[in-house]
Amino acid sequence: QVQLVESGGGSVQAGGSLKLSCAVYGYVYIFSMCEMRWYRQAPGKERELVSSISSDGTTNYADSAKGRFTIAQDNAKNTLYLQMNSLKTEDTAVYYCAACPFEGPTGSGMQWWGEGTLVTISS
Numbered sequence: 001q002v003q004l005v006e007s008g009g010g011s012v013q014a015g016g017s018l019k020l021s022c023a024v025y026g027y028v029y030i031f032s033m034c035e036m037r038w039y040r041q042a043p044g045k046e047r048e049l050v051s052s053i054s055s056d057g058t059t060n061y062a063d064s065a066k067g068r069f070t071i072a073q074d075n076a077k078n079t080l081y082l083q084m085n086s087l088k089t090e091d092t093a094v095y096y097c098a099a100c101p102f103e104g105p106t107g108s109g110m111q112w113w114g115e116g117t118l119v120t121i122s123s
Helices: none
Strands: 003-007 010-013 018-025 036-041 048-053 059-061 069-074 079-084 093-104 107-113 117-122
Touching: 003 093, 003 107, 018 036, 018 093, 018 117, 036 069, 036 079, 048 069, 048 079, 059 069, 079 093
Parallel strands: 010 117
Antiparallel strands: 003 018, 018 079, 036 048, 036 093, 048 059, 069 079, 093 107, 093 117
């Protein structure tokens, strides 16, 4: 059974930094097989993609995250990270890691999701 467990959320002031972690259990070679993503969902808003890293290490960022966030993975620890700097109040959200995008006849999505970690940025 694959489990994704996020940690590292918390409350910081605007301009500060946080580093989120997503430990993957039950799938040792997941990073070499699947794209990993960070999503977030702010209060009253739809979930949005923040950043992704493919199995070959290619990274992508939402415009709102470019230049401030960095996605990375540690194969030895089977852990995905999101380093967030210069945080803004609009970064307040629950952040989720997700693994292995799929597409099928019934739709598309991610095979596994974490429970999320809350990030609160105060002014």
